[in-house]
Amino acid sequence: MMDHVIQFEEKKWRDSKGIARWINHSCEPNCGVKDLFKIVAMRDIKSGEEITWDYEMTEKHPWWRMKCECGSNDCRKIIGNYDNMPQAIRDKYKGYISEWLTNK
Numbered sequence: 001m002m003d004h005v006i007q008f009e010e011k012k013w014r015d016s017k018g019i020a021r022w023i024n025h026s027c028e029p030n031c032g033v034k035d036l037f038k039i040v041a042m043r044d045i046k047s048g049e050e051i052t053w054d055y056e057m058t059e060k061h062p063w064w065r066m067k068c069e070c071g072s073n074d075c076r077k078i079i080g081n082y083d084n085m086p087q088a089i090r091d092k093y094k095g096y097i098s099e100w101l102t103n104k
């Protein structure tokens with residue numbers, strides 16, 4: 001199922017058997033991606049707060065899109081392709097975007 005894979009090359013995805021499988025997307029996430037598969041905190045996370053990351057930190061899928069209802073003020077509504085991520089958001093996530101998207 002597309003919702004449970006992490007992209008790491010132009011046409012390659014890995015099944016996220018680890019904890020990433022259970023982490024939801026948010027357009028205002030508290031976690032980001034290091035290297036290719038490491039989910040790390042971007043800021044302090046309160047006890048009981050839901051862990052989230054932004055799927056466009058790893059995904060540049062040609063057709064898969066997800067409707068987002070995360071409710072954040074910065075919600076982009078439709079996500080699924082890093083190419084669509086605004087520059088301001090990329091700057092905000094600097095250092096927390098999958099290296100296959102940034103090492104070009």
Ligand SMILES: [Zn+2]
Pocket residue numbers: 026027028068069070071072074075076077
């Ligand atoms: Zn959203």
